Amino acid sequence: MAYGYSGKILFVDLSSGDHQDQELSETLIKQDVGGRGWGGFLLNEMAPPGVDPFEPPNVLLFLTGPITGTLAPGGSKYVVVTKSPVSGGFCDSYSSGRLALEMKAAGYDGLAIIGKAKEPSILSINNQKVEILPVPDLWGKDTFQTEKLLKDKYGEEVGVACIGPAGENLVAFASINSDYFRQAARGGVGAVMGSKHLKAIVVKGTGGVRCYDGRRLMEMVREYKTRLGGSDHAQRRMKYGTPLTMNITNSLGMLPTRNFQESVFPEATGEIDGDGVLKDVVRHRGCIGCLIACSKISRVEKGEFAGDILEGPEYETLAMLGSNLGVANRAAVIRANLLCDRLGLDTISAGNALGFLMECFEKGLMRGQPGVTRELKFGDYRYGIELLPQIAHRQGIGALLADGVRPLARRIGAAAEEFAMHVKGLEFPAYDPRAGYGIALAYAVSPRGACHRRAWPPRIELLGNLPPDTIEGKPEIVKRMFDENCIFHSLLVCDFPCKMVPLEVGEFEDYLHAITGIQFSERDLWTMAERVETRIRLYNLREGLSRGDDTLPWRVFEEGLPGGPRKGARISREEFDRMLSRYYQLRGWDEKGVPLPGTLQKLGIPSS
Amino acid sequence: MKIEITRIGILENDLPPQSRIEYEGPATLGGFLGFIADEFGPGLIGNLLDRDQLKPHIVMLLNGRSIRALPEGLKTPIKDGDHIILSIMMDGG
Amino acid sequence: MPRLKVNENICVGCLACELVCSFQQTGEFNLKRSGIRILMEGMFPGEARVCRQCLPAPCMQACPVTAIQERDAIVELDREKCSGCGLCVEACPYQAIWIDPQDDRARKCNLCHGSPECVQYCPKNAIVLEKNPET
Numbered sequence: 066m067a068y069g070y071s072g073k074i075l076f077v078d079l080s081s082g083d084h085q086d087q088e089l090s091e092t093l094i095k096q097d098v099g100g101r102g103w104g105g106f107l108l109n110e111m112a113p114p115g116v117d118p119f120e121p122p123n124v125l126l127f128l129t130g131p132i133t134g135t136l137a138p139g140g141s142k143y144v145v146v147t148k149s150p151v152s153g154g155f156c157d158s159y160s161s162g163r164l165a166l167e168m169k170a171a172g173y174d175g176l177a178i179i180g181k182a183k184e185p186s187i188l189s190i191n192n193q194k195v196e197i198l199p200v201p202d203l204w205g206k207d208t209f210q211t212e213k214l215l216k217d218k219y220g221e222e223v224g225v226a227c228i229g230p231a232g233e234n235l236v237a238f239a240s241i242n243s244d245y246f247r248q249a250a251r252g253g254v255g256a257v258m259g260s261k262h263l264k265a266i267v268v269k270g271t272g273g274v275r276c277y278d279g280r281r282l283m284e285m286v287r288e289y290k291t292r293l294g295g296s297d298h299a300q301r302r303m304k305y306g307t308p309l310t311m312n313i314t315n316s317l318g319m320l321p322t323r324n325f326q327e328s329v330f331p332e333a334t335g336e337i338d339g340d341g342v343l344k345d346v347v348r349h350r351g352c353i354g355c356l357i358a359c360s361k362i363s364r365v366e367k368g369e370f371a372g373d374i375l376e377g378p379e380y381e382t383l384a385m386l387g388s389n390l391g392v393a394n395r396a397a398v399i400r401a402n403l404l405c406d407r408l409g410l411d412t413i414s415a416g417n418a419l420g421f422l423m424e425c426f427e428k429g430l431m432r433g434q435p436g437v438t439r440e441l442k443f444g445d446y447r448y449g450i451e452l453l454p455q456i457a458h459r460q461g462i463g464a465l466l467a468d469g470v471r472p473l474a475r476r477i478g479a480a481a482e483e484f485a486m487h488v489k490g491l492e493f494p495a496y497d498p499r500a501g502y503g504i505a506l507a508y509a510v511s512p513r514g515a516c517h518r519r520a521w522p523p524r525i526e527l528l529g530n531l532p533p534d535t536i537e538g539k540p541e542i543v544k545r546m547f548d549e550n551c552i553f554h555s556l557l558v559c560d561f562p563c564k565m566v567p568l569e570v571g572e573f574e575d576y577l578h579a580i581t582g583i584q585f586s587e588r589d590l591w592t593m594a595e596r597v598e599t600r601i602r603l604y605n606l607r608e609g610l611s612r613g614d615d616t617l618p619w620r621v622f623e624e625g626l627p628g629g630p631r632k633g634a635r636i637s638r639e640e641f642d643r644m645l646s647r648y649y650q651l652r653g654w655d656e657k658g659v660p661l662p663g664t665l666q667k668l669g670i671p672s673s
Numbered sequence: 674m675k676i677e678i679t680r681i682g683i684l685e686n687d688l689p690p691q692s693r694i695e696y697e698g699p700a701t702l703g704g705f706l707g708f709i710a711d712e713f714g715p716g717l718i719g720n721l722l723d724r725d726q727l728k729p730h731i732v733m734l735l736n737g738r739s740i741r742a743l744p745e746g747l748k749t750p751i752k753d754g755d756h757i758i759l760s761i762m763m764d765g766g
Numbered sequence: 767m768p769r770l771k772v773n774e775n776i777c778v779g780c781l782a783c784e785l786v787c788s789f790q791q792t793g794e795f796n797l798k799r800s801g802i803r804i805l806m807e808g809m810f811p812g813e814a815r816v817c818r819q820c821l822p823a824p825c826m827q828a829c830p831v832t833a834i835q836e837r838d839a840i841v842e843l844d845r846e847k848c849s850g851c852g853l854c855v856e857a858c859p860y861q862a863i864w865i866d867p868q869d870d871r872a873r874k875c876n877l878c879h880g881s882p883e884c885v886q887y888c889p890k891n892a893i894v895l896e897k898n899p900e901t
Contacts, residue, residue, distance in 0.1 A: 273796025298730030630737025
C-alpha cells in the first residue's frame, strides 16, 4: 500500500481501551474504493443486527478515500458512517476538515470506533501513538471552545472532530464539527459520538501522501486549474457559493417557506439569497487543497447581532432557518447558524424542527402539551434563537424538539403527522419535492432519509430537458445521479468541483491511477456504485426498513403547492408507486425493494 | 409587450434581480434574448449562446419552464406578461 | 533578490501552496513538510509565513555548519549539511523556517530554484514573486 492509500484502518474499542491497526484489504480497495463504499461494507460487518444506535456495539466510522490528502480536486473530506438513531438505518454524513489529511498523515485511511468510554474522553492519535484520554473539563463545552482548547494543548496543525452539548445530550440532529465551521451534520452522528462518551478526536501525523505518478497528477491539476479559470460557470458559482441556489428555488417556487406550507418567499430577495449574502461577505474561504474555494466569511456589521462572524451561511441554513421559518433577516439567520455550530446542531434539521413547531402552534396543536407556555410564531427569530440552546440541552420546550420531528409529531397526534416533513425520520432539506417527481423519488429512496446530496434532479427536471410533472425518465436520472455521487463520495471528493468545472467520472480513472497506481476503469467505478447502493439497501432491510419507508409525508401527496410557477403541484400516490417500482427494477431489486439473487451475484455480494 | 425578467448569477451590472422590460421585437424567446444582448452589450450573447443554442451552463425559463424542455426552444413564442428567468445552471447544494 | 509575498487579505486558507510546496520539495503531499505556511488566527486564516530572503539572513548567521548560504540571489539551505540543531529556527524573525519532522533537518522556501510552484497553483493568485526591497 505504497501509494495514495495509507494502508491501515484503526480499530478502537472505547470500552476496553484496546486499539488495533488493520491492514486495508485488497478487496476493500478494489471493490469499494473508499469513503461511502467502505462505509457500506464496514457498517454491515461491524454493527450487530438490531443494535441500538446509542449502545456501545454500534460502530462510528471516520473514513477517507484514495484521493484524500492530495491536490486532486476536492480531496479534503471525510465521511462519518454509523447506524443512525433517527432512521435506524445506514447514515453517511460528510464533512471537510484537516482531520481527513491528518488521518492519512498518521497512517490511517479510516477509524472504526466501537464501545463506550467510562467517562467523557478524547481519542488522541499522534502517528502510531493512540490514546483514549479522559477529559472531564471538556464535557459541556461548546464546539468552538473545545476545538480551541484542544489546539492550545496539541498545537494548531492537528485535525479535530468534536461534539457540542447537543451530541452529549443525544439530540437526534447533533453534529460532529471540524475546523470550527464544518460539520458532519445529518442523521444524528453527533449523538452516536456522544453516546460513546467521545467528546473529540484529535489526530496528528507527520506522514504524507505519496503518489504513484505525482508528476502526472500535478499535470492534471494544472490542466484542471486552467479549465477552472476559463469556466464562466465555475467563476460565477464561486462568486456566490451555495446561497445562489435560493434565487433558483425561490424563482421556481420550490423554496421551503413556513414549514413547507408555501414555496415562494418574496422577502428573501436581496436579503438571504445569493445577492443578499454577498452584502456581509468580508472574505472568501476554501477547503484544504481546493482551488474552487466556494465558501465565504460573513460578518454582521450592525443591528442586534452586530459583530457575529462565521464561515457561511450556506444555502440550506439560509432556507431552513430563514424562509422555512418565515424569517428574512440575514443577521438573525447568521446568529442561528453560529449557535448551531457552537452547540453542534444540524442547521437543516434544526430549522425543519422549529418550522414544524411553528406550524403546530399556528394550528393550535400545542394547547395541552405540558410545560408549553409561550407560542413560537413564524417570523419570530428571537424566540427561535432562544430555543436552540434549549434543544441542545434538552430543556423546556427544546426537549420536545430534541428527538426530531417524527417522534414529536407522533406525540402530538394525527394532524401533526401530516406536516412533519421527513423521510425515515430525517428532516427534509431545502427543496420542496412537490416541485418535481425526480426530487420526490430522490428524497424517498435516499438510504439515510430525506436527502439532497445523493441526487439533484432539479438540474434535469426543472432546469433541463425533462418536465417536472411526469415520472418518465425520473427513475433513470435519479439512479444515474445517485451512482455518480456514490462514486465521488467513495473516492472521496467533494462533488461541487465536479459539477462546476465540470469533471467527469472518467477523468477520475486518471486521477486514481496517478495517485494509487491502480487501474480502475470507469466501468469498475459505476459497478462499484451499484454494489454500494445495493449493499446499503441490504443493511437497511436487515435493520427493519422496507418499501413502506421509501415514502413521503401526507402534505406532499395531498396538498398542492399554493403558489408560484408550480402552483397546484403535488405528487400522485399512484404515479409515485409506479416510479418507485421502476427504480427498484433498475436497481435489480424486487417489488419490495429486496435485491434479487441475480443482482447480488452480478455485483459480487455474498448472499447471507 | 411587457416581460418580467429575473436574472440569477449573470447580468448583475445590467439588470436588477427582478424587473419589467418593455419589449417590441420578435415575439420569441430567441428574439428577446437578442434584444437583451443589444441593450446590455454586444459581448453578452457570446456568454449566453453558443451557435444559437443556450450554453450548457446557462438556463432560461419561460413561466417556470426550462426552454430545454420546450419543443420549440428559442423559437418558443412569448406574450405580454410572460416571466423569463435567465440564470446560471445550479447543481447541488 | 526576489522573494515570495502573500496577500493575506485575499488568501482563502486553502493551503494549496503547502501541498504544492511539500510535493515539490519532498515528492509527497505533507502539510508539515512545506516551505510556506498559512497560520490560522483563531478560527480564520491569518498570517502567511514564507522566507523573506533577508540580507543579511539571521538564519545564515546562526547556522553553525554553514548550511545556509546566499547563492544566485537566493538564501539557500543545503539540507545535506544541515545538522538539525534548530538555531536557524530560533534566529528567524519571521518564523519562516521549520524542522522537517521526518528527517529532522531544516526546511524553508527555496523559490523552487527560480520558478515558484505555489504561485502557479494559488487559486486566488494571492502569492506573487516580488523584488526584495532589501536588495
